[in-house]
Amino acid sequence: MVGGGQLARMTHEAGIPLGIRFKLLSDTPQDSAAQVVSDVVVGDYRDLDTLREFARGCDVITFDHEHVPTEHLRALEADGIPVRPGPDALVHAQDKGVMRAKLDAIGVPCPRHRIVSDPEDVAAFAAEGDGFPVVLKTVRGGYDGKGVWVVDSAEEAADPFKAGVPVLAEEKVDFVRELAANVVRSPHGQAVAYPVVESRQVGGVCDTVIAPAPDLDEDLALRAEQMALNIAKELGVVGHLAVELFQVRKADGTSEVLVNELAMRPHNSGHWSMDGAVTSQFANHVRAVLDLPLGDPRPRAKWTVMVNVLGGDFPDMYSAYLHCMARDPQLKIHMYGKDVKPGRKVGHVNTYGDDLDDVLERARHAAGYLRGTITE
Amino acid sequence: MVGGGQLARMTHEAGIPLGIRFKLLSDTPQDSAAQVVSDVVVGDYRDLDTLREFARGCDVITFDHEHVPTEHLRALEADGIPVRPGPDALVHAQDKGVMRAKLDAIGVPCPRHRIVSDPEDVAAFAAEGDGFPVVLKTVRGGYDGKGVWVVDSAEEAADPFKAGVPVLAEEKVDFVRELAANVVRSPHGQAVAYPVVESRQVGGVCDTVIAPAPDLDEDLALRAEQMALNIAKELGVVGHLAVELFQVRKADGTSEVLVNELAMRPHNSGHWSMDGAVTSQFANHVRAVLDLPLGDPRPRAKWTVMVNVLGGDFPDMYSAYLHCMARDPQLKIHMYGKDVKPGRKVGHVNTYGDDLDDVLERARHAAGYLRGTITE
Incomplete structure (x- = not known):
């Protein structure tokens, strides 16, 4: 499993009774999962050589998080290592733009949304629907509320564009x-x-x-x-x-x-x-x-x-x-x-x-x- | 925990959600628990220096089995390491003679029993009750049926005495x-x-x-x-x-x-x-x-x-x-x-x-x- 957080920790716990030999790629030896797993490799999941070295001897690779670059996952697959979920699936959890496009294509109901190019475009998106507030999300890299903004005007919409990552606008859903x-x-x-x-x-x-x-x-x-x-x-x-x-x-x-x-x-x-x-x-x-x-x-x-x-x-x-x-x-x-x-x-x-x-x-x-x- | 068997493996599994840092003393790196624990010391639990080195940094020592010599447990306690169960308790699980004597003393019903000295004494023990068969157990070292004999005569009672360990005779209980x-x-x-x-x-x-x-x-x-x-x-x-x-x-x-x-x-x-x-x-x-x-x-x-x-x-x-x-x-x-x-x-x-x-x-x-x- 790539990533040493609590999800890896609890996955290892669940694998013990199944008799699974669990190998971990962790950022540090102190990470949550690294404290409890026998077979730990400390290294950077963004480095392909590290991933390749880690993958040696694994029957399958899975993940504690969604941040492993898609191209690295394709390289591991090309090496013959099963990656589950595979890069073609995982990209939908890595990139909110890809996810929305796919859900639209298969007819799954989503909040009104589109990729926006700048604050003026955000105002246009708002005008296309019920107006502000609008939710803005960087298509990659967000979690637990990070990479997400709720804005009430075009003036407030500058920050999301600073990262240089495409920005997805969504209606602010009035949910129950x-x-x-x-x-x-x-x-x-x-x-x-x-x-x-x-x-x-x-x-x-x-x-x-x-x-x-x-x-x-x-x-x-x-x-x-x-x-x-x-x-x-x-x-x-x-x-x-x-x-x-x-x-x-x-x-x-x-x-x-x-x-x-x-x-x-x-x-x-x-x-x-x-x-x-x-x-x-x-x-x-x-x-x-x-x-x-x-x-x-x-x-x-x-x-x-x-x-x-x-x-x-x-x-x-x-x-x-x-x-x-x-x-x-x-x-x-x-x-x-x-x-x-x-x-x-x-x-x-x-x-x-x-x-x-x-x-x-x-x-x-x-x-x-x-x-x-x-x-x- | 001393001992790398499945009991240690499952204890580690149970300790993970409690946030416990689990340290293991295992005979080999392949033992059941050693496969799944992060902090493993490979060594011989019968060696006091190994135990002392292992115990360094532990808040408490406990066991996967009952085979650690009582005197070593006392030495660890003298070093200030909490041993749980402690040697004064554990001896009752290590030595069936001590166990029977204590249970008698506190009035707990047990099968009829006494320490026997040789096959003739086994025959005497049988005659004191309902005769043969008699169950013979070495007071130390038995588990899962090992170190236990059921004998129908004094002639069959030679083997248990060969180990040079005191032998406990017990009536063969006709249990439901x-x-x-x-x-x-x-x-x-x-x-x-x-x-x-x-x-x-x-x-x-x-x-x-x-x-x-x-x-x-x-x-x-x-x-x-x-x-x-x-x-x-x-x-x-x-x-x-x-x-x-x-x-x-x-x-x-x-x-x-x-x-x-x-x-x-x-x-x-x-x-x-x-x-x-x-x-x-x-x-x-x-x-x-x-x-x-x-x-x-x-x-x-x-x-x-x-x-x-x-x-x-x-x-x-x-x-x-x-x-x-x-x-x-x-x-x-x-x-x-x-x-x-x-x-x-x-x-x-x-x-x-x-x-x-x-x-x-x-x-x-x-x-x-x-x-x-x-x-x-």
Whole structure:
């Protein structure tokens, strides 16, 4: 796996019972996954020679993030190393312009959008629809709210163009809530769909995920799952695909979904599955990239809630960690081995049970206590 | 953790979400746990200098097996390294003579037993009770049926004395079935009890575990749990304690339990908890030895069944592994990364659900298929 973040850490954890020999390319020996994996190569994923040296002896290459240059992935494939997801699929998660064009071509509903050339063009894009605000995104390099701007005028639209990367303009969708449809697809085409979840963001960063999404119309849930399975198939995805969705209310009062983003790797909106599903997203990602039969994605509990643990003002979480475990013996804590910095994702907690209010309260309390925003 | 076997492998797996930095002392770099742990020291646990060097920088030392010499553990403690379980507790799992004497002293029911000096003494021991057969065990060094003999006469009793280790004679208990009571205790005395399980052995090796033990009288289950908690407390155990029990029928038709063996580490009879309990034995062992609050040991499913995967005649299990995953997407496979040798424990499978017959059949089929004894 290329990339030593928490997704690689949790993928390794899921690979251990499967008997998988996991090899990691990590930026540093201190990265989240490098702390727990036996076979670690420290190097730069942007360097093709490093990637080639790393790939030697691997049966398959997969990713913790989407930042490996597409041309390097093609070079590895040309060397005969299976890359999963492959570059032709992954480019849709790397380049939002390519992603929107493809989703349009296969008839998947998206927010109104087009590539814009400068602030005047942003104003023209706004005028073509309901006006400002407009969302601007650099087509490459963004994540967790980075590389995304919401602007109210052409004057505010200068910054996104400074990076010299094409800029995608999108209508600011007046959504009811955000959902995510997570699916996993294997090379020979087997696919499984996790229940559609509700994802609540704070400041552009995923905060809370509720599985399954409460009060979601069954037909809409099914359509969202089928849409995600269809995207996986049409784009040739292998491994885990997260389809981030906006749930919008139509004029007739019914709901519809629009695709916000795609991620082709295990995803924050699937962390609930570690304790809440028969087979976690990480286990199914491993199974998919190795072309093993996929595991059952169904939930094990009526409700599972995940809340991210962000770093707070106190670098030492140890006493809070003790408190949370003592307070709730059913709490599932997942720490990433990262130094605590304000706002940094350093872990997540999962809770599950029959009573959603209780399950939500327990997860929120634990995450807040670990961050230091709740003190009793 | 000292020892690189599958128990260390699964303990590391359980420690990853807790954010634990796991350091391993392994006999070889190929051992089961050494394949998946970042920080591995290869060395001999029987050598005190190796242990001391390994222990440097550890917050606490715990074990994959019970074979570290007691005097070395005392030396580490004298160096100021917390050893959990400590030597005063662990000796009861290392030396069956010490164990029996202590259980007698605290009033825990055991099979009739005493240390015997030679084959004639075995005959005397038999005559003191119901005669032969008699079970003979070397007090140290046995596991999985090794170091245990069942003899029908004094003439057959020569072998056990050849090792020069004291020999314990025990009545051969006419048991209804074998049970195990698993508990975990932390240094400040918090303790949790897993439901009592039924354990079925084949050839002295654990084959199948059913959690909870079917048709077990509630009072007897509670007595067994309390007995295990009491043993943990009286012996000062820290970490996981497995109390292997014989369920016997008394003259009045009611059942009672006798203690067969103790193990002070995660134990084969607790592997079901990885998929069947809120908190697995491995997670609770880690929490206990680090003096963290313990997790909920309650079952997540009505029935969970574990069946060990033993090596069969075919060294390559890969196609069987594919078959089992494809046949049962809910199957939980746990492979240990070991070379397949006939009769060797190379993994286990867990299944869970509401229908015990179905859950048993699925686990048995998968384990049998992986071993090669079931071919369709």
